[in-house]
Amino acid sequence: MAEVVLSHVMKSYGSLYAVNDVSFTVEHGEFVALVGPSGCGKTTTLNLIAGLIPMSGGDIAIGDRIVNDLDPKDRDIAMVFQNYALYPNKTVYKNLAFPLQMRKLPAAEIDLKVRKAAEVLDMVHLLERKPRELSGGQQQRVALGRALVRDPAVFLMDEPLSNLDAKLRVQMRSELKRFHHNLNATVVYVTHDQLEAVTMADKMAVMNGGVLQQYDSPANVFANPVNTFVASFIGSPAMSLIPLEAAGNALISPEGWELPLSAMNARKAAASTTNKVILGARHSTLTLHKAPSPGSVPGKVYTVEPTGDVTFAQIFINGALVNISLDPTVALAPDEHVWVEFDQERLHLFDAETTMALAAS
Amino acid sequence: MTVISATAIRPKVKRKIDWWRWAGRGFLTFLLLFTVLPMAWMILTSVKSQFAAMQYPPQWWPSEPTLNNYFKLLDPRGRIGQDFLRYFWNSFYVSVLTTILGVVVAVPAAYAFSRFRFPGRNFMFFAVLVRNMFPAVVFLMPLFLLMRWMGLVNTHGSLILTYLTFGLPLSIWLLKGFYDNIPIQLEQAARIDGATRFQAFIYIVMPLSTPGIIATSIFSFIGAWNEYVYAYTFLSRDSQMTLPVGIQRFFTEFATDWPGLMAATFLMSVPVVVMFLVLQKYFVRALTEGAVKH
Numbered sequence: 001m002a003e004v005v006l007s008h009v010m011k012s013y014g015s016l017y018a019v020n021d022v023s024f025t026v027e028h029g030e031f032v033a034l035v036g037p038s039g040c041g042k043t044t045t046l047n048l049i050a051g052l053i054p055m056s057g058g059d060i061a062i063g064d065r066i067v068n069d070l071d072p073k074d075r076d077i078a079m080v081f082q083n084y085a086l087y088p089n090k091t092v093y094k095n096l097a098f099p100l101q102m103r104k105l106p107a108a109e110i111d112l113k114v115r116k117a118a119e120v121l122d123m124v125h126l127l128e129r130k131p132r133e134l135s136g137g138q139q140q141r142v143a144l145g146r147a148l149v150r151d152p153a154v155f156l157m158d159e160p161l162s163n164l165d166a167k168l169r170v171q172m173r174s175e176l177k178r179f180h181h182n183l184n185a186t187v188v189y190v191t192h193d194q195l196e197a198v199t200m201a202d203k204m205a206v207m208n209g210g211v212l213q214q215y216d217s218p219a220n221v222f223a224n225p226v227n228t229f230v231a232s233f234i235g236s237p238a239m240s241l242i243p244l245e246a247a248g249n250a251l252i253s254p255e256g257w258e259l260p261l262s263a264m265n266a267r268k269a270a271a272s273t274t275n276k277v278i279l280g281a282r283h284s285t286l287t288l289h290k291a292p293s294p295g296s297v298p299g300k301v302y303t304v305e306p307t308g309d310v311t312f313a314q315i316f317i318n319g320a321l322v323n324i325s326l327d328p329t330v331a332l333a334p335d336e337h338v339w340v341e342f343d344q345e346r347l348h349l350f351d352a353e354t355t356m357a358l359a360a361s
Numbered sequence: 362m363t364v365i366s367a368t369a370i371r372p373k374v375k376r377k378i379d380w381w382r383w384a385g386r387g388f389l390t391f392l393l394l395f396t397v398l399p400m401a402w403m404i405l406t407s408v409k410s411q412f413a414a415m416q417y418p419p420q421w422w423p424s425e426p427t428l429n430n431y432f433k434l435l436d437p438r439g440r441i442g443q444d445f446l447r448y449f450w451n452s453f454y455v456s457v458l459t460t461i462l463g464v465v466v467a468v469p470a471a472y473a474f475s476r477f478r479f480p481g482r483n484f485m486f487f488a489v490l491v492r493n494m495f496p497a498v499v500f501l502m503p504l505f506l507l508m509r510w511m512g513l514v515n516t517h518g519s520l521i522l523t524y525l526t527f528g529l530p531l532s533i534w535l536l537k538g539f540y541d542n543i544p545i546q547l548e549q550a551a552r553i554d555g556a557t558r559f560q561a562f563i564y565i566v567m568p569l570s571t572p573g574i575i576a577t578s579i580f581s582f583i584g585a586w587n588e589y590v591y592a593y594t595f596l597s598r599d600s601q602m603t604l605p606v607g608i609q610r611f612f613t614e615f616a617t618d619w620p621g622l623m624a625a626t627f628l629m630s631v632p633v634v635v636m637f638l639v640l641q642k643y644f645v646r647a648l649t650e651g652a653v654k655h
């Protein structure tokens with residue numbers, strides 16, 4: 001077991017920076033989820049940690065060694081690939097045995113370890129099959145097994161659950177979580193699926209365009225997004241963002257209304273580089289009124305989506321679509337005029353110029 | 362799959378005769394006869410006596426089959442046997458060396474074309490393919506001059522080099538297709554599992570490309586085994602001749618010995634046929650798998 005430290009890691013393809021000055025530390029035994037939109041550099045980051053592609057700059061340390069120039073085989077890592085990458089011409093048994101054979105373990109020990117891993121993953125009956133004779137879920141377990149047989153210092157996983165159907169994904173998610181718990185392993189886990197990240201990870205690294213945006217616990221990332229990208233990327237439905245102007249103790253809309261701010265929020269708004277700010281609010285922090293009420297702003301209903309437990313509505317406010325969750329008993333019609341009240345404790349303010357979250361000075 | 366669904370869906374009414382299907386069968390039968398009959402005739406003639414072979418009207422089925430012609434060719438004490446066996450050995454030796462050297466060069470070349478981006482990569486691959494666009498005889502004179510300059514005329518080395526020149530483009534192209542279809546993640550997984558780059562290639566990539574290697578081996582072996590023009594041009598000493606040229610000498614020397622000639626021709630086709638029969642499984646896989654993604 002070991003910690004993983006990335007400092008100022010760069011990877012360029014020609015003029016494109018697939019990974020741009022990324023630094024973060026994965027503590028010993030921590031489960032870190034790497035999230036971000038497609039093409040943001042998640043796989044590239046993982047491949048850099050694994051040593052599968054050369055870095056353009058920066059340092060990576062695993063344990064207390066700088067591994068920049070080490071071969072993948074010498075980094076004491078295991079990796080689960082997005083498409084599993086099982087050796088198609090080998091049986092499951094031989095797939096699991098391969099990492100051990102490469103490390104020249106005695107045959108008896110290899111057999112013992114393979115059988116133990118197979119037992120843990122409940123696939124003893126599959127040992128003699130070839131990968132193509134397995135279901136997606138079974139293949140996924142073999143890929144996991146191949147990583148587990150030789151208890152490496154660090155596990156790297158690239159969207160290991162993305163090819164599974166929804167039900168299996170949920171099941172494997174909890175199994176993975178148990179593994180992490182039992183092995184106390186250091187894990188870097190790439191995923192598209194926020195729910196996976198939030199449910200499994202100790203920390204989340206949110207990337208965009210090769211740049212690390214925020215690195216914190218899922219709860220903190222959710223509660224205090226550092227910029228508008230993280231704010232709108234994490235959470236479903238997304239946080240709504242409304243561009244407004246700050247003026248003293250209130251935010252003014254070109255539509256003519258104004259939203260009074262609490263003293264704390266007014267100080268935040270005042271810290272903006274220009275007077276333009278972006279107001280952010282999550283759907284659950286908003287209250288809907290059918291008539292004007294103090295501290296609320298006017299809007300028009302755009303869509304209403306009942307989901308059973310809760311109804312989601314989108315409201316046009318100042319040209320932006322705002323998500324709000326409602327009790328299913330509330331009746332709303334498209335184009336109806338409504339008033340939305342913001343929770344001063346839980347609203348977010350961003351600098352429209354820099355897109356960064358504003359802090360009270 | 363299509364076969365199963367077709368029979369499953371077919372209604373149980375009596376259908377009209379499918380003329381297209383019968384026409385297809387007829388055509389295939391014709392093609393089959395077209396290829397099989399000459400071979401059958403070759404074998405039948407080879408077990409006839411000289412006298413029976415020359416009869417008119419022809420004797421379709423040998424009345425007194427004999428293996429004498431084969432004994433003569435394979436008898437190392439007779440002059441004919443000595444010549445034939447030497448030609449056979451020369452051909453075998455040249456073809457096997459061509460095949461082995463071809464694989465040794467084509468495998469790393471194809472792998473490099475498939476996996477690495479290096480300056481001049483596209484140009485070199487194009488150059489390799491362009492070779493295939495010219496008929497082989499076009500290179501006869503240039504290659505002859507080249508071989509003479511290198512002092513290789515009248516050696517088997519000149520043939521092996523020439524056959525490599527002609528065999529490699531196809532081998533490299535075919536093998537590259539194979540490597541292109543092997544996901545890079547397999548090698549990456551192997552390297553993480555403790556293999557060096559070279560070990561990943563040997564343990565993971567090579568076994569997956571075995572059908573391709575076997576197919577290219579067959580191609581280069583047959584190419585070298587059957588080649589006539591270059592062997593005829595580059596070699597002059599009788600003791601060096603390969604089978605195609607050697608058999609042609611039989612033909613001129615023993616112009617009337619049809620059964621002997623047919624027996625020699627049959628013996629010449631044996632290695633190729635045996636190779637196909639033994640390796641057929643891989644060969645079919647190579648032609649189907651290489652083309653489509655696994």
Ligand SMILES: Nc1ncnc2c1ncn2[C@@H]1O[C@H](COP(=O)(O)OP(=O)(O)OP(=O)(O)O)[C@@H](O)[C@H]1O
Pocket residue numbers: 013018036037038039040041042043044045192
């Ligand atoms: N070998 C390469 N050559 C050139 N560009 C590359 C190469 N590999 C990746 N890239 C580029 O680097 C960027 C990051 O790619 P990467 O595969 O890391 O994305 P990702 O975050 O894993 O995306 P996804 O979620 O779709 O898997 C992309 O813009 C991609 O096009």
Ligand SMILES: [Mg+2]
Pocket residue numbers: 042043044
């Ligand atoms: Mg990826």
